[in-house]
Amino acid sequence: MLAELSRAGVDQLPTDASAAAAAAGKRDRATWAADFGATRGDLWAQLAFTYADLMFDNNRETPDTAQKLSRARLALEHALYHAPAQPGAWLLRAGLALRYPSLSLDAVESLKMSYYTGPTELDLVPLRLRLTALSNMVNDAEMRQFLRRDLRILLARNQQSAIADAYNGASPPGKRMIEQTLDEIDHRAADSLRTSTPKQPLPD
Numbered sequence: 001m002l003a004e005l006s007r008a009g010v011d012q013l014p015t016d017a018s019a020a021a022a023a024a025g026k027r028d029r030a031t032w033a034a035d036f037g038a039t040r041g042d043l044w045a046q047l048a049f050t051y052a053d054l055m056f057d058n059n060r061e062t063p064d065t066a067q068k069l070s071r072a073r074l075a076l077e078h079a080l081y082h083a084p085a086q087p088g089a090w091l092l093r094a095g096l097a098l099r100y101p102s103l104s105l106d107a108v109e110s111l112k113m114s115y116y117t118g119p120t121e122l123d124l125v126p127l128r129l130r131l132t133a134l135s136n137m138v139n140d141a142e143m144r145q146f147l148r149r150d151l152r153i154l155l156a157r158n159q160q161s162a163i164a165d166a167y168n169g170a171s172p173p174g175k176r177m178i179e180q181t182l183d184e185i186d187h188r189a190a191d192s193l194r195t196s197t198p199k200q201p202l203p204d
Contacts, residue, residue, distance in 0.1 A: 010023045010026055010030060010046045010049045010050055011046065012049070012088060012123060013049050013052060013088030013089070013091055013092055013124065013127075014049060014052040014053075015123065015124065015126060015127040016056070016127075017053070017056040019052075020052040020053040020055065020056055021053055023049055023050045023052055023053070024050050024051070024052075024053045026050055027047070027050040027051070030043075030046050030047040030049075030050050031047055033046065033047070034046070034047040034075065034078070039082050040082065040083075041078065041079045041080070041081070041082030041083025041084075041086065042079075042083055042086070044075050044076075044078035044079035044082065044083075045075075045076075045079035045083065045086050045088065045089040047075040047079075048072055048075035048076045048079055048089055048092055049088065049089075049092065051068055051069075051071065051072035051075070051092075052092055052095075054068060054069060054072060054096060054099065054100070055092070055095040055096060055099050057099075061100070061102075069096070069100060069103060072092075072096065073096070073103060073105075076089055076092065076093050076096075080093070084113075084117070085117045086117065087113075087114045087115075087117040087118025087121045087124055088114075088118070088121070088124060090110050090111075090113040090114035090117060090118075091110070091111070091114040091118075091124055091127065091128055091131070093105060093110040094107045094110035094111040094114060094131055095127070095131055097110055098131060098134060098135055107131075107135060107137070108135075108137055108140065108143070111128070111131060111132060111135075111137065111143065111146075112142065112143070112146070114128060115128070115146045119149075122153065122157070125150050125153050125154060125162075126154070126159065126162035126165065126166070128150060129147065129150045129151070129154070129162065129163070129166040130165060130166040130169055130170075132146065132147050132150070132166075132174070133147070133166045133167065133169070133170035133171070133174035133175070133177070133178055134166075134169055134170055134171060134174060135171060135174065136171055136173050136174070139173060144177060144181075147177060147178070147181065148181050148185075151163060151178065151181050151182060151185060152185060155185065155186055155189060160189060160192065160193075163178070163182075163189070163193060164193060164196045166178065167179075167193055167196075178193070179193070179194070
C-alpha cells in the first residue's frame with residue numbers, strides 16, 4: 001500500500017529531453033516507492049526513468065553527475081534483476097552506456113534486450129533507432145535486422161521526422177546503414193532524407 005501511494009507516475013521511459021526533465025522532478029517520490037516496493041522491479045524501473053535526463057545532458061560530467069549515474073545504475077540493476085522483461089529499462093541502460101563509457105556497461109547487449117523484450121513497444125522505436133544509429137552497432141548482423149524493422153515501422157506510421165533525427169545524429173556507419181536500408185525499402189524516402197535540413201542530434 002505504501003508503495004502504491006508513493007508511486008511517481010513515471011510509467012514509461014521518457015524519450016526526449018523535456019519529458020526527461022519532467023520525470024526528474026518526480027525522483028524523490030519514485031525513490032520512496034522503490035524503497036517501499038523493495039522487490040518490485042517495475043517501481044525500480046520508474047525510479048531509473050527519473051534519471052533519463054542524463055541521456056540528454058550535453059554538459060561535462062561533474063561530481064553530481066557521477067552520483068546520479070551511480071544511483072541510476074543501481075536502480076536499473078534492481079529493476080532488471082527483479083523484472084528483466086522491461087524494454088524501457090534496457091533502453092535506458094543502453095543510452096547511458098553510450099553517453100557515459102566510464103560506466104563500462106554493454107550497450108549492444110542492452111539494445112538487443114530492449115528489442116527482445118519490447119518488439120511492439122512503438123513509443124520506444126524513435127529513441128531506439130537513434131541509439132542504434134548513433135553507435136557503430138550496425139556492423140552487427142542482428143542489429144542491422146532490428147534497425148531495418150524499426151525503419152519499416154516508422155515509415156508505416158509516417159514518422160519520417162524520427163528517421164531524420166536518427167540520421168542526423170548517427171555515426172558515419174549508422175548513416176550509411178540507414179541510407180542503404182531506406183534505398184531498399186522506399187527509395188523516395190531515402191532521397192528525401194539525404195536532402196532534409198539537419199536536426200538536433202542526440203548528445204554524444
